[in-house]
Amino acid sequence: MSRRRRLSPPWLPGFWPMVAFLLLLGSVVGFYYGLAKLTDFKKLPPEPPVKSAEK
Secondary structure, three states, X not given: OXXXXXXXXXXXXXXXXXXXXXXXXXXXXXXXXXXXHHOOOOXXXXXXXXXXXXX
16 A cells, blocks of 8 residues: 655644644643642741650
């Protein structure tokens, strides 16, 4: 079975690899952006020292 020959070259060479790269980049950046937005830093008071059970 022979392959179908293209009648003309593609308008944008490398279009689909670039779309895949941008999708991957956007998902990684979006993940870290969401992680940064959902993370909440709070300053907590220090925990009191734990007393050991001495007998």
